[in-house]
Amino acid sequence: MLEETFLHRDAIPLFVQLASKMRRRIVTGEWPPGHQLPTLEQIGEEFGVSRVTVRQAAERLEREGLIWRHRGKGTFVHDHSTLRRNFVVNATWRSFIQSLEGMDPAVLWVSETADPLVSSVPEGHLAPAYRSFRRVHCREGTAYSVTDIHLDDRIYQKDPERLLNSAILPILDAMPEVEIASARQEFTIGAADYPAARDLGTLIGTPVGEATNVVVDRSDTVIYLANIVFRGDLLRLDIQFTF
Amino acid sequence: MLEETFLHRDAIPLFVQLASKMRRRIVTGEWPPGHQLPTLEQIGEEFGVSRVTVRQAAERLEREGLIWRHRGKGTFVHDHSTLRRNFVVNATWRSFIQSLEGMDPAVLWVSETADPLVSSVPEGHLAPAYRSFRRVHCREGTAYSVTDIHLDDRIYQKDPERLLNSAILPILDAMPEVEIASARQEFTIGAADYPAARDLGTLIGTPVGEATNVVVDRSDTVIYLANIVFRGDLLRLDIQFTF
DNA sequence: CTCAATTTGTTCGTATGTATG
DNA sequence: ACATACATACGAACAAATTGA
Numbered sequence: 053m054l055e056e057t058f059l060h061r062d063a064i065p066l067f068v069q070l071a072s073k074m075r076r077r078i079v080t081g082e083w084p085p086g087h088q089l090p091t092l093e094q095i096g097e098e099f100g101v102s103r104v105t106v107r108q109a110a111e112r113l114e115r116e117g118l119i120w121r122h123r124g125k126g127t128f129v130h131d132h133s134t135l136r137r138n139f140v141v142n143a144t145w146r147s148f149i150q151s152l153e154g155m156d157p158a159v160l161w162v163s164e165t166a167d168p169l170v171s172s173v174p175e176g177h178l179a180p181a182y183r184s185f186r187r188v189h190c191r192e193g194t195a196y197s198v199t200d201i202h203l204d205d206r207i208y209q210k211d212p213e214r215l216l217n218s219a220i221l222p223i224l225d226a227m228p229e230v231e232i233a234s235a236r237q238e239f240t241i242g243a244a245d246y247p248a249a250r251d252l253g254t255l256i257g258t259p260v261g262e263a264t265n266v267v268v269d270r271s272d273t274v275i276y277l278a279n280i281v282f283r284g285d286l287l288r289l290d291i292q293f294t295f
Numbered sequence: 296m297l298e299e300t301f302l303h304r305d306a307i308p309l310f311v312q313l314a315s316k317m318r319r320r321i322v323t324g325e326w327p328p329g330h331q332l333p334t335l336e337q338i339g340e341e342f343g344v345s346r347v348t349v350r351q352a353a354e355r356l357e358r359e360g361l362i363w364r365h366r367g368k369g370t371f372v373h374d375h376s377t378l379r380r381n382f383v384v385n386a387t388w389r390s391f392i393q394s395l396e397g398m399d400p401a402v403l404w405v406s407e408t409a410d411p412l413v414s415s416v417p418e419g420h421l422a423p424a425y426r427s428f429r430r431v432h433c434r435e436g437t438a439y440s441v442t443d444i445h446l447d448d449r450i451y452q453k454d455p456e457r458l459l460n461s462a463i464l465p466i467l468d469a470m471p472e473v474e475i476a477s478a479r480q481e482f483t484i485g486a487a488d489y490p491a492a493r494d495l496g497t498l499i500g501t502p503v504g505e506a507t508n509v510v511v512d513r514s515d516t517v518i519y520l521a522n523i524v525f526r527g528d529l530l531r532l533d534i535q536f537t538f
Numbered sequence: 539c540t541c542a543a544t545t546t547g548t549t550c551g552t553a554t555g556t557a558t559g
Numbered sequence: 560a561c562a563t564a565c566a567t568a569c570g571a572a573c574a575a576a577t578t579g580a
Contacts, residue, residue: 061556061557061565061566063308063310063311063355063566063567064307064308064311064500065306065307065308065555065556065557065566066556066557067306067556067557068306068307068500072502075501075528078528079528079531101557101558102557102558102559104557104558104559105556105557105558108556108557112306112498115498116496116497116498116501116528117437117496118528136529136530136531137434137439137525137529137530137531138531138532138533139386139394139530139531139532139533140386140390140533140535141384141385141386141532141533141534141535142384142385142386142387142534142535142536142537143382143383143384143385143534143535143536143537144385144536144537144538145536145537145538147383148536151382191380192375194360194375196380232538234536235536236533236534236535236536237533237534237536238531238532238533238534239531239532239533239534240527240530240531240532241484241502241503241504241525241527241528241530242502242527243486243500243501243502253359253360254359255355255358255359257307257311257486257500258318258359258486259315259484259485259486259502259503260484260502261484282380282484284483284484284485285318285321285322285359285361285484286379286380287379287380287382287483287484288322288379288380288381288382288481288482288483289381289382289384289481289482289483289532290381290382290383290384290479290480290481290482291384291385291386291479291480291481291482292383292384292385292386292479293385293386293387293388293391293477293478293479293480294385294386294387294388295387295388295475304554304555304567304568306555306556308555308566308567308568309567309568310567310568334544334545334546335545335546336545344568344569345568345569345570346546346569346570347568347569347570348567348568348569350546350547351567351568353546364545364546364547365545365546365576365577366545366546366547366575366576366577367544367545367546367575367576367577367578368544368545368546368576368577368578369544369545369546369577370545370546
């Protein structure tokens, strides 16, 4: 469950899938601008593909203008950071909580240990320990998103049963001892890898939305961190402009 | 420019590209639930591929649960597409206008005639004629979105030069005689087809955001309608929750 | 009921593309 | 760069299910 194969032969060529994984590392900043990528051999070993396949993926990313390669030097992330476009929009916490009401989460796995699987967060500081689990959210029987959740273990212990099997944010919202200071959702666009496609009942390479959800309490602690993958074909974002 | 080939052999199998086109027609409601699709031959002729290739695309969409097929009867859109999830968020018109300031649009083509290329809109009624054009929006030399714009021709005639070569909405916003009643942007997720990939300098099948932008004036006329394709790797949506 | 037309499913041969060692 | 195995795409022919005359 933790060491999964993310690539799988199904219609989408392996090197295209690999390019998606590498693209995601670049756009999320895991491989920041100017960063030197691991060697082709190392990348190939990590994803279980041959060196030629990695080379094809790199060629693709170079054609997209995300990286540049040079014989004998290596492969580097292009300095594209200035041109990324950030849209900022607002939603009321209340309406967001309400939209989660109809949810029907199914737990796929729970980390046995309460180790903090989270490494870094852009804002706030980490809780001493997190409880981590992956769930699929359904609506009328159809999987619609898969979520990797990291919940402050002190909060998890308050009501493990309910927190594991219901939408979490409405529960947090209702807990009098939890005081939410800020919450945001960062949304990017991607393609389904093998585990996501499997859990969502869709196919590799189909469009997905990828969101990171961060909730910070009044003591500046990250109490909830979630990485969500949405089925692109079941999602519509309606931005209403106010005057 | 109007009869373009949307599929092109480049890494992503043709039947996967075709499935994307068909998926989009289903999720946008162009092919509504229960609707019978054209025959495999007709679809193949429209997109310039063989019947076997269309069949493979249909097989893919059936595996995704979007359609069902039956010998001798035909292919139909599955009914359960009603469970699409709509997120509604807000953004101020002012901040949206401001975010368009740094834009540097380049015109790719303009429709010679002022025919209304728009067929249907969900709200408001159509203007007597539209001026249509396709533009690429750049930032520091890199294409980041391509837009098909349909602008009320009466407005276009007021200042053709400027409206063709600058961001339109700030101009509309500043026109005293134009009174905007409502504006919204509908955002979905997809994969780049051949024309989009070509104009955006990316590759077929890379993730893109697809938006429809509708502006209605006080007389309930759709004065501006735009279909936008964003490069997924250059786009981030930041949803801030307010309490 | 039979027949023909329609529509999808299956198979074959060939050429090209993908993935590995 | 090469050899091998498998997938993609095409055209064409044929099989099977459905509909309506």
